[in-house]
Structures are given as structure tokens and as C-alpha cells.
Amino acid sequence: MSRPVLAALLGLLTLLAGWSWSAAQTGAPSLTPAQEQRALAIQKNLRCPLCDTGESISDSRSDISVKMRESVREQVAAGRTDGDIYVFFSQRYGNFVLLDPPKTGRGLLLWGAPLLALALGGVFLWSFLRRTPGRAGSAAPDEAFDPFLEQVRRETRAPGDPTGGGKA
Structure with missing residues (x-):
């Protein structure tokens, strides 16, 4: 070699x-x-x-x-x-x-808390939207005590309305 x-x-x-x-x-x-x-x-x-x-x-x-x-x-x-x-x-x-915490004990709270918060927020929103005024036949509580609104209603009623009012 x-x-x-x-x-x-x-x-x-x-x-x-x-x-x-x-x-x-x-x-x-x-x-x-x-x-x-x-x-x-x-x-x-x-x-x-x-x-x-x-x-x-x-x-x-x-x-x-x-x-x-x-x-x-x-x-x-x-x-x-x-x-x-x-x-x-x-x-x-x-x-x-652990970058992926266990889904038991306290770790379960970490995984479940966001889902629980989302569900509670949905229930709150649903109940809030069901209580909003504006449906037929319902008046907001403040409207019954508004004298200006009552005057407008009296003056805009039809002349033959049995509740009276309206301009002839």
C-alpha cells in the first residue's frame, strides 16, 4: 500500500x-x-x-x-x-x-372550566334575549309612566276610536 x-x-x-x-x-x-x-x-x-x-x-x-x-x-x-x-x-x-396536563383531578378543572364558562354564557344570553321587550302586546315598564308618550298616543288615535281622542 x-x-x-x-x-x-x-x-x-x-x-x-x-x-x-x-x-x-x-x-x-x-x-x-x-x-x-x-x-x-x-x-x-x-x-x-x-x-x-x-x-x-x-x-x-x-x-x-x-x-x-x-x-x-x-x-x-x-x-x-x-x-x-x-x-x-x-x-x-x-x-x-407536562405540556399536556392530565385530564383528572385539578387538570380536569383546567380542561372543563372553559367549556363550563361557554355553556353558562350561552344560558345567560338565551335568558337575556327571551326577556327583551318589543314583542307584540308587551310594553316596556318605562313606557307606562311616560306622559309625553301617552299624549302622543291620545292625539294619534283614530276619530272613531271608543277610547276617544284624535283630531276631528
Whole structure:
């Protein structure tokens, strides 16, 4: 073999050895493509506990998010279910860390309160619209005590009206 080819092979072997050694040092488990997708989906549903903007740990660059991503990958590689992983993080950081809070207990109030407010608003609007004046035969309470309105009614009645009034 020629020297340049030998040097290139030696360089390639050194690069591969360094890469495998660094992967072993970080402790990052190798995941199948399906496990990798699952880990990414879980990471997108977990909130960074330090970020003010509420970004997920998959988008955050904070140190704690990096450690949380590693933990998710380790737990996925260990075969834990998604629910177990979410419980693990919610026990450590509270339900705040979940971008999709559970629909039980206090979380149910978060999901149900807007629907309840919408329903109550609809009932209030319906009852308000049913009570509005203007239907045939109904007079607003203020109209009965308005002397000017009463005078206009007397003067605009037809001449043959039994209630009298009207100009001849």
C-alpha cells in the first residue's frame, strides 16, 4: 500500500475510534428508529422547567433540558412506557413539566372550566334575549309612566276610536 492510502485509513480508524469512545462516554444509548421517534415525541410533550417561554425540552438548550433528554432516551431504551416516563418527570418537577396536563383531578378543572364558562354564557344570553321587550302586546315598564308618550298616543288615535281622542 502506498503511504497516502495508509495515512488516510489510519486517520479514518482514529476518527471512528474517537467517535465511538465519545458516544460511550456520554452514555447515550443507541435506539432503534421507532424508539428514537417515541423519545422525540415524549421530549416534545415535556416542558423545560427553567425556560420562561414554556418551550419543550426538545427545543431548549438549557443544561437541565439536555439531562432530561438523556433521561428520556435512557428510559425509552430500558423499555418503560410513555405513561411511566411522564409520571417519572411529573413526580420530580410537578405537573407543570407536562405540556399536556392530565385530564383528572385539578387538570380536569383546567380542561372543563372553559367549556363550563361557554355553556353558562350561552344560558345567560338565551335568558337575556327571551326577556327583551318589543314583542307584540308587551310594553316596556318605562313606557307606562311616560306622559309625553301617552299624549302622543291620545292625539294619534283614530276619530272613531271608543277610547276617544284624535283630531276631528
